[in-house]
Amino acid sequence: MIVACLAVLIWDSTHKLDPYRPLESQVKPIQVDVIALNWKWLFIYPDYGVASLNQLAIPVGTPVNFRLTAESMMNSFFIPQLGSMVYAMAGMQTRLHLIADTPGIYLGQSAAYSGPGFSDMHFKTLATSREEFDAWIQVARASSQALDLNTYRTLELPSSKDPVTLYATVAPKLFDQVVDKYMLANGQICRADTPESLQAFQRVPSAPAGRMEQ
Numbered sequence: 001m002i003v004a005c006l007a008v009l010i011w012d013s014t015h016k017l018d019p020y021r022p023l024e025s026q027v028k029p030i031q032v033d034v035i036a037l038n039w040k041w042l043f044i045y046p047d048y049g050v051a052s053l054n055q056l057a058i059p060v061g062t063p064v065n066f067r068l069t070a071e072s073m074m075n076s077f078f079i080p081q082l083g084s085m086v087y088a089m090a091g092m093q094t095r096l097h098l099i100a101d102t103p104g105i106y107l108g109q110s111a112a113y114s115g116p117g118f119s120d121m122h123f124k125t126l127a128t129s130r131e132e133f134d135a136w137i138q139v140a141r142a143s144s145q146a147l148d149l150n151t152y153r154t155l156e157l158p159s160s161k162d163p164v165t166l167y168a169t170v171a172p173k174l175f176d177q178v179v180d181k182y183m184l185a186n187g188q189i190c191r192a193d194t195p196e197s198l199q200a201f202q203r204v205p206s207a208p209a210g211r212m213e214q
Contacts, residue, residue, distance in 0.1 A: 039117030117160030
């Protein structure tokens with residue numbers, strides 16, 4: 001009986017901690033696409049049409065739905081004060097759902113060794129009020145930088161200690177192109193943007209908001 005009770009408890013707790021499960025909230029989440037590069041982090045905000053390098057901005061009290069992939073070497077996306085770590089792998093996409101309850105600057109980092117630039121592969125997470133987040137979006141939209149395909153090809157090249165950069169525009173479906181670059185063309189079921197892939201993610205039930213404060 002004790003073993004059975006422990007098994008049920010472990011099964012239930014494990015599934016509640018599934019990073020793929022969206023957080024339950026009355027607040028509409030924001031979407032952030034994350035690409036692990038060598039040795040830097042690229043954040044794309046598809047709902048706003050902007051992007052940032054080595055800086056993540058999120059509004060407090062708002063769930064953040066991440067999609068993650070890697071340009072080449074496998075990496076690990078981790079913001080210790082906000083919760084779960086998840087791996088980012090080339091040719092694949094993973095998901096993570098986080099929320100910040102307290103304003104602050106949280107360290108984000110790679111938690112998996114990926115070569116000589118690994119120790120500098122970190123970023124700051126700016127958890128701010130909604131008004132400050134909206135202001136950050138406006139600053140990004142006013143940037144003179146554009147994340148087109150040529151700019152992305154430059155970012156693909158290994159480098160470290162890259163300065164924070166904001167991009168006013170983003171090449172259409174850039175994240176999906178990065179995920180699918182190893183796939184054969186013409187709509188295979190394993191592509192990131194097919195109805196089958198999207199429906200598979202939508203079947204994952206929501207989870208109660210697991211919150212960690214500074």
